[in-house]
Amino acid sequence: MNRLIILTISVFSALNVFAQGPPIFTETPILLGLDGGGMRTFARFIVKENATVYVQPLAIPYNLGSKTQIGIVGRFVNINPNNFESVSGFGDLTLFLKQQLYQKDGKGKTFRIIAKLDQVFPTGKTNSMPSIGSDSWQSQLSLVTGYVTLKYGIYGQVGYNITSNGLPDNLIYNAAFVYPLLPQKYPPNQLNLNIGINGNFFTDVNSNTILASGGIQWITSKTALFEAGLQIPIVEEVPEAQKTNYVLTFGTRILIF
């Protein structure tokens, strides 16, 4: 049970929390505007057969230039297992580095590729049952691409997460399509529709999880964005009692730099 919850938090929270811009559940290669200097937080409710997990991460990125970004992510976690007492506390800390590798711009469009390195430090509380922290060092390297035009955006991410202390390594594969519902203008007043998939393949145990994702984003000004999304598992190779019913996310991003 304890390891399962840790795995749940890793898959549904830690690996997606670093996405700094549209789309909602997939990483972006754009390091500008709200994607560059925007503090991001969201409330995520992971409703499983045997527990409900609430995660509230806070991500603060900082651009070292137009092609390099560093950042830190902290998270508050509450786990409410069926038939057990709920536990709360601060989860693991993550540092990340993004480096742009390629950029090809055209009029009203851009194609970019970045490399992203995430390092998870096992700082989370582990003296509770279930544990809040993973008690595991995790290093993840991803390639993130995006083709963004004024009419739509297509994003993709492939990464590998190396873990320690008995947690399985996993391959991450995410894809998203973002479609603006209002005319694109500046200063922004945008309503974006997000759809995508978020996959995890746990290599040590040959187990696959794919979530179908949908969401809506409202960019109210140059410096603020609000978003909400729903994820539903379409493939989940875990025992019946441990399955995820759905994941709900409500979040905001505010430009601070």
Added chain:
Amino acid sequence: MRILLKTGIITLLTFATFILSTTNVNAQTKSETDKTYIKIEVDGLSCPFCAYGLEKKLKQAGSKDVLINLEEGEATMSVPKDQQPTEEELRKIVKVAGFTPKEITFSKTPFKIKQDEK
């Protein structure tokens, strides 16, 4: 006497209004001629939420009236003539903001542009 006083006040007010408006027009004309207008074609302006960095950087270059048009892929601005940045400086600013600069045009008169915000 009362009529004379009234006429005097009206004449004075008319004269004052004329002087003020002339001064204003002169000031405006002078202010406009003291400016350089710049239009920068920018590639990669594909999302409204990421254009803010460009606006911020161009304002740091001395302009208070940066306008960005996503549809046209353009940024326009004006700067005081004595603070006019060079083309090279402007290209560097656009690159640092994360975009690709294309043609840059300097003009003594304002550009006619379609604003996104309208």
